[in-house]
Amino acid sequence: MLKIAKSVEYALFAIKYIHESGNRECVSVKEISDSMNIPYELLAKIMQRMVKNGIITSQHGTNGGYILNNKPDAIFLGQIVGALGLKIQMTDCLVHDPTVSDCARFKTCCLRSPISKIQDKINLLFDHTTVQELI
Amino acid sequence: MLKIAKSVEYALFAIKYIHESGNRECVSVKEISDSMNIPYELLAKIMQRMVKNGIITSQHGTNGGYILNNKPDAIFLGQIVGALGLKIQMTDCLVHDPTVSDCARFKTCCLRSPISKIQDKINLLFDHTTVQELI
C-alpha cells in the first residue's frame, strides 16, 4: 500500500547519473538505461516528460542526450512526480477537479476531508524533499 | 500514486457504522454492507481480519455480528492497516525482512535509506491518527 511509482525511482536514478557525469556535454538515454538497468523505452519516456516540465533539457542528434537544468538540491521530489504526470492521490475522490470524482459516496462521505489532510501532509513532505537528499 | 486501499475505507466505514449503532448488541455484516454499499463478501473478510487483530469481537449464529472492542478514539489508522494484512511499503525493498526483497539494485541503491525515512514519517502519521478523527 502507498507504493511510489517505479518511474519516480527511474527518474531519480537518471538525474543522479547525469549529475555525476559532471562536466560532460550531455548524457544519452542509452547510456543511463544501460548503466542503471532501466528499460530503455520507459526511461526515454520519463526523460521526455522531464524535459516538458523544465527539469532537464534535451539535445537531439548525434552525441545528443540530456542536461540537468538545476542542481539536485534545487529539484524537489514533488516536481518529479508532477513532471511524470503522476500525483499523490490517496482516494478516488481527492482529485484537483472534484466534479470528476466517480465515487458514489462522494457527497456524504466523512473520510474525504480527514484523508485529504493526511494527503496534504505527504504532499508537503514531497514538496520539501530535494533530489539531493535522495541520491 | 500512493493510493490507500479501498479495504481500509471499508473498515473505517464499518467501525463508524457499528459505533453509531450505539448500545445495540451487535451488528451484522449484511446490515453494514447494505447500508454502506460495500460488497458483502469483501466486507466479511475485512471484519474477520479485524477480529483476529482484536479491533472487534464477533458473535456467531442468529442475531450475531460484531462489536467494537474499543472506542474509535482508541483505534489508530495504522492498526487498521496492519489488521487487514496491509502495510505501507513505498518501494519493493522496504520490507520487514530485508532479505526477502527481490530488487536487483538492493545492495548499491542510494534511494532506499532516504525513501525509508519518508515512509517512517508516513507510518508515524498513520499510527497517530485515530479512527475518531476519520469518521
Add this chain to the structure above:
DNA sequence: CATATATCCGACTAAAATTATCGTATATCT
C-alpha cells in the same frame, strides 16, 4: 546532401496488484 544517431510521441501489450466473488465449513440462537 546523405547518413548515422538520438530524442519525441502516441498507441499498444504484459504484468502485477487490488478488488470482488464463490463454495464450503463452523458456530449459535430459537
Add this chain to the structure above:
DNA sequence: AGATATACGATAATTTTAGTCGGATATATG
C-alpha cells in the same frame, strides 16, 4: 433440527502500473 451468521481458502474480474513497439523529427558530422 433449522435458520442465521461468521470463518476461510481459492478463484475470478478489474484496475493500475510497467514495459514495448512503430514511426516521426531533429542534429552533428563527413
